[in-house]
Amino acid sequence: MASLTARALASLLGDWRSSSMPAYASLADRIRLLMLDGRVVSGTRLPAERDLAQHLGISRTTVTAAYSEVREAGYLESVRGSGSIARLPGRGPLMSEQGESALFDFTKAAMPAISGIADAASHAIEDLPRYLGEHGYDLIGIPPLREAIAEQYRRRGLATSAEQIMVTIGAQHAIALLARTLIGRGDSAVIEVPTYPHAFEAMRGAGARILPVSVTVEDGWDEPALEQAIRRSSPAMGYLMPDFHNPTGRTMPPEQRERVARLAAQHGTQLLIDETMAELVIDDIEPVAPFAAFGEAITVGSVGKTVWGGIRIGWIRAEAPLIQRLFRNRHAGDLGTPIIEQLVVLHLLADHDRIIETRRRQLRTGRDHLVGLLRARFPQWSVPDVAGGLTTWVNLGAPVSSQLTLAARAEGLLITAGPRFGIDGAFERHLRIPFGYTPEEMDAAVDALDRAWRSLAHDVPAPVDELSVVV
Structure with a gap:
């Protein structure tokens, strides 16, 4: 069984504290996100509560409460002699029947099958x-x-x-x-x-x-x-x-x-x-x-x-x-x-040339639609121009990518937080958004992001002069 040290988990957690939530709830949310993103693999043994508390500089009571919340949500299992083991709870299809709450999966930079x-x-x-x-x-x-x-x-x-x-x-x-x-x-x-x-x-x-x-x-x-x-x-x-x-x-x-x-x-x-x-x-x-x-x-x-x-x-x-x-x-x-x-x-x-030309038309439509939506709905975000590929790497203007990802999940959207593409918790200011979906799917995804962003609005730090954070 793989084990995660307190130092390794602390590195993955990055800046996990939220000013709008109790410390134990913020810590629980971030641990859960690490499991959802695959950065903490199911079956991994988490560090002991005392060790993690000491490494994070917080009370053991806070860690105990966080682990308890993660456990109650179905993401942690206590095994006698083995400690706390990461688990992913079972869930149904990503797209549920009409009338039920749907989860749109935007974690993949991919497109539906080409004709032929x-x-x-x-x-x-x-x-x-x-x-x-x-x-x-x-x-x-x-x-x-x-x-x-x-x-x-x-x-x-x-x-x-x-x-x-x-x-x-x-x-x-x-x-x-x-x-x-x-x-x-x-x-x-x-x-x-x-x-x-x-x-x-x-x-x-x-x-x-x-x-x-x-x-x-x-x-x-x-x-x-x-x-x-x-x-x-x-x-x-x-x-x-x-x-x-x-x-x-x-x-x-x-x-x-x-x-x-x-x-x-x-x-x-x-x-x-x-x-x-x-x-x-x-x-x-x-x-x-x-x-x-x-x-x-x-x-x-x-x-x-x-x-x-x-x-x-x-x-x-x-x-x-x-x-x-x-x-x-x-x-x-x-x-x-x-x-x-x-x-x-x-x-x-x-049929290679026909396939590539078809994808080019589809991606141009998808990119233009998504970039236009994002720039209109989130003027405080920096949405770059891209000449190809399947994704745009958006700068959110604040280190809240993991929080936004969790909030988006509550709104029916699965999307990958920026730190999934980094090492040791980097890229909290970024979010990868794919545009290989239909305009209708992207409309629904951006609506979910908008609701999630507004739910975080009171917790988003004020913009910082960019010159002060250049390293």
Whole structure:
């Protein structure tokens, strides 16, 4: 059973106090949010009440009352000899029947399935018999799909052969496999903050010592900090999402890609480039070549964002020797990618241009609708312009993201607090809001956010001169 120390929990809690609530209630709310966000995993043993009280500098009575409230809400279980164990209470479907209170799930930066999947599946079934005489445990990908993925890279200006492609069970599987293969326990790894949280989890799970480097809406990547981290530590891996970065929406310019690739090569750092958002271009902007066109890099992609998250097909593009190494290491985690899903994606890639253009129109409509709503309803928020991707990274103007998330849940909206994308409780001033939903769903979500925000209005700190908080 995993255990959380008082120091670790205090770090995750961040600035948990609320001026409008008793201390025990504020602490209980924040602990519950950490469980809902997945930052405290179900089954984890929480620190003893005395230890947490001492570390937070509060009375044990306050912690006891907070734990009691969390326990009564169904998020904590007392086990004799094991202490207090985190639990997630069961709940029904996210969208309930009409007439009941509905929960809208805005925790996913994703879209509904693209049209044509059923037809592609029908064609895949027709193709399946030619593979039924084989064992079906495919650890590298069927040759036609590997070639089709390589062709997509060639069309984007990056020479690629089928031998450089491994087909995986989605992009997250690819990231975890690469982390497990390339990171040794105690190795350092560079990762952006904010970042895709499951990439951070994969690297931490592989035993990496994390070196965070900032990415902001205003300035993009903190290149001096990135350079310092690589020069001082020669990290084993660097995880970057240079195309419509999740969650900020930033894209790394070509000249910066070239400098970062050159620096990483000089210090033996293998760059893992997440391109899952790369094709989700909304505005008419100058296309940027894949990162690997500027220097050596391992690339991860998938159809989860462009086609549908329900088709679990991703891939790794790397030099052939690394692909073979990954092939040898893969058995420990899985026994291959389903053949039928590979065949479905093979047929969908033949319709690639139509799919991307459809998504572009959908995302432009969604982005314009959401940004307009947010700017009209929340003039005190800073809502950035984004040229692609699936999300906007909103600055709330006050460190209340976790409070707002909990209040929104009470109003029927599930949305992820800013600290979920950071390390050690950072980004309380930010909220990631996806725009891959219908206008009607976004209207309902913004209505819920508006009610939640107004419920916090008396507890939101007054704006602070931005110059006083620059660090």
